Amino acid sequence: MKSIFLYGYFLLLPFVLRAQADCPFYKTYIERGEAELKKGDKADFKTVIEAFSNAMIHCPAKADEARSKIVKAFDAINALKIRAEKDKNTAIRARKEADSAKVVAQRRATETENAKTETETALNEVNSARQKAQDVLDKIYFYKGKFGLAYDGDKKKYGFIDKYLNIKIDFKYEEALPFNQMGLAKVKRFGNYYLIDTNGTEYKLATDILKLQLESGITALDLSDRNVEEIDPLVFQHSQLKVLLLNGNQLKQIPEGIKFLVNLLYLNLSQNKIEQLENLDSLLNLVYFNCELNRIIALGGLDNLKSLQTFDISSNQIQKLEGLDSLKSLQTFNISLNQIQKLEGLDNLKSLQTFNISLNQIQKLEGLDSLKSLQTFNISLNQIQKLEGLDNLKSLQTFNISLNQIQKLEGLDNLKSLQAFGILGNYVCKLEGLDSLKSLQNFNISSNQIQKLEGLEHLKNIKNLSIGRNPLSVADINPRLKTMTNIEELSLNNLGLTILPDVIFSLKNLKKLDLGNLGDKNQNNFSKPEQEKIKKLLPNCEITF
Known part of the structure; x- marks a missing residue:
């Protein structure tokens, strides 16, 4: 598995796969x-x-x-x-x-x-x-680590399993796609298409209004990527709808008729031209709401969404965190790629588990005391200069503060559950304040100004370590990695190496080793004979030069 932080900031930019009529690829x-x-x-x-x-x-x-x-x-x-x-x-x-x-x-x-x-x-x-x-x-690919698409050759049917081969959703579908980011998977059974959630609940699917009108039992409607500016009012006569996909159109406002869909659970309005959050007051049952890639400038109209669990409003023009007080059930909140300058208005989000506020303009870590359930926190690509305000985040497992302006590692003492920590692309000069991170398994400190690896000796459970693009020497690497025997993936890119530190050959669990170069900073330069020697001494390791 690739380090979630080595490439994490590239994955911040949203993308959508679309089918094209001529199928060029x-x-x-x-x-x-x-x-x-x-x-x-x-x-x-x-x-x-x-x-x-x-x-x-x-x-x-x-x-x-x-x-x-x-x-x-x-x-x-x-x-x-x-x-x-x-x-x-x-x-x-x-x-x-x-x-x-x-x-x-x-x-x-x-x-x-x-x-x-x-x-x-x-x-x-x-x-x-x-x-x-x-x-x-x-x-x-396992959605949330639990739902992987599988095929039973005897039954000739698709189903979903977990990583321990336990059946999570029975093998009963003639066709199936993996679960998407909404937590829904498209399947086919007895000639009918459905969207299913992770509980196996089926929502009979229509992809046009005619089928919605003529067939009974339709509870999901997909009108995505139609490039339309308005939605046919007939849609809003079907109050039985629980899933409505209107993403990829040219809507300038949330349709007023949405208020009649009182049973709606999933609503996707991403990739439109919507400027304001409105007409949502009747959606008391809504659990998923996606409004990313629009033109929204303010958070509002959310007071009645008390069942909402996932809210994605990334890639808009929002400047302030506000209007969130009623979202007490919210578990996942993505407001990346906006213009937020301050962390505030989060006091009632006590159920929040995943928070992505990367690619904003935040300068200070504050206002986080109520987020005691938070497990994943991504605040990369902001303007933060100091690690602080983290004392109450005792449940935090993944923390990405890459590409900020951090100069010192501090304020981490209470993060004893932390398993993944990404701080690449900052101005850190010294490894310190890490004594409490006994559970840490993934650590990315590449592209900083670290000259010595002292302080790593406390991190004996590290499996994935990235230390490239720092002013380090072979003499310092050798003694510091000797006790880190659990390392499986190691990145030493752009360290100006011509020979491999001897300690690397003693890492018996090593599976992947990155000795390549990114950009033009301090290039590694292994001769062909040296490369062959390394490959011979590490026969079971995947090596990149």
Whole structure:
């Protein structure tokens, strides 16, 4: 898994995949997936599934062809799992027979020990096969870490599993796509399309007003990407609607008729030209509201949205945090890419778990005392100069304050649950104040002004460490990394290295090593013989030069 902070700030910019009539990239995605699938057990199944999924989404006209290729990929995954389970049973049975033989006849102790040795070898092979299966699972997209699209070859149906192969949603769908950012997945059963949520609740789907009018039981309507300036008033006569997708149009205001859709749970108005939040007073049941990429200049009209759990109003022109007092159920709040200058008005958001306010103009960390449930906090790409005001964020697990103006690591003592910390692209000169971060697993301090790695010795659970683009020397790296034996991914880009620090060869769990260069700052320069030497000494590690 790539470091969430090494590339985190590139992922801040929103994007939408759209299908195009001429499908210009369909063939490219298909060929990419087929080429990777031909590698057999060595295939990167994430690349395979992503390629075929992108082809399906990009070109609905050829969705069946792409879907059949996804099925083929899942067949390969299932085959790997079945083989591992079969080998496991064989090995366990052999071990029991060996133990029994030892009890029955001590005179055959030598033969028994040999049998046990062979069994241990078989078990090791089984564990290797199981690890391969786990590696495949690690490369599959799981929405919220729990819902991965899977295919049952016997039933010939799609369903959703978690990372432990537990079935979360039964295998009963002829077609299915992964869960999207709204927490909905498009599926097909008995010839009808539905959107389903993570509880498996089905919302029968219509994609045009005619079907909405003629068919019974429609509770989801998708009118996205129609490039229309107004929505047909007939839509608002259907108060049974629970999902309404109007994103990707030219709406200049929230339709007045929305007030009649009192059962609405999901509303997507992103990518329009809306200037004001209005006509929302009747939406008492709304749990998801997306209004990103509009022209809204102020927060308002939210007083009755007391059931709202997810609110995305990123990429607008909002200057002040206000009007949020009634959102006591809010769990996810994205207001990135606006013009906010101050953290305020958050006192009632006591259920908030994920808060993204990156790409604004905030200068000070303050007003956070009530956010005791906060787990993920992204305030990268602002103008913050000091780490402060974090004492009550004891539940925080992921903290990204990259690309600010921080000069000193401080104020972190109460963040004992922190697992991922990104502070790349600041002005930090010294590693300090880290003693309490015992749970930290991902740490990105690249692109700062750090000259010594002293202070890392307390972070023994680190698995992913990025220290590139700092004025560090080989002499300092060697002793500091010696105790960090759990490291699996390490980035040493742009350190001006010509030889690899010896300590790297002692990191037995290392799986990925970045020795490349970004931009023109202090280039690494490994000779071809040195590169070959490193590859030979780290045969099980993926290395980038």
